[in-house]
Amino acid sequence: MSTSLRVILFVASLCVFFFIMKKIKKAKLKIEYALFWIVSSILLLILSIFPQIAYFFADICGIKSPVNFIFLFSIMVLFVHNFYLTLRISNLDNMINSLTEEIAVRNYYKKEEENESK
Template sequence: MTIRLQIVIGVILVSFMLIIVNMIRKKKFDLRYALSWLTMLVVALILDIFPRIVFGLAHVIGIDIPSNMVFFVGLILAIIMIFTIAVSVSRMSNRVKKLTQELALLQKELDEIKGNK
């Protein structure tokens, strides 16, 4: 890996991190949900600065070409994050359903009270 590539990747990672921190600062992104992204970026940055870790790991699991190792790990992480989001969407939709139903029942009671006055 050339030093040039390391710098390019490093700049991308740091900018992404700054964008996320700025969004947290403006309360557009909950720290709770941003944390996994920040962690991932920090890990990526460490690997960018010390690429020998990647070579070592690739050798240990038996992947010949270190770049394949990077793709492999990236893919696994992406799948985990998408899966987590799918689960949380499912939970959200149940909560929205419950709220909608309670709201409709309350609205009905309110209409009846108002109508009887």
């Protein structure tokens, strides 16, 4: 792995880490969502400091270049994270639909009661 790539990984990881921490401090990001980005930035920091890890896993997976392993690993992790977020959005969408229906029913009965009292 080239030195320039290691420096880029190191700087980008630090920037992401501090950006996420800043958002947590300002209460603009929940810790449960920030945890993924914190762990990812720490993993990239470790890979930039100890490139032997990338060489080791690239050899195990049969990938010729450790850079390709890092890209493949990053893409796979992002796919998994994207799937998790899709599940979360689907769950929230179902909850919104249920709440909307409940509010509509309550408003209907409230209007019925008002009409009966007149």
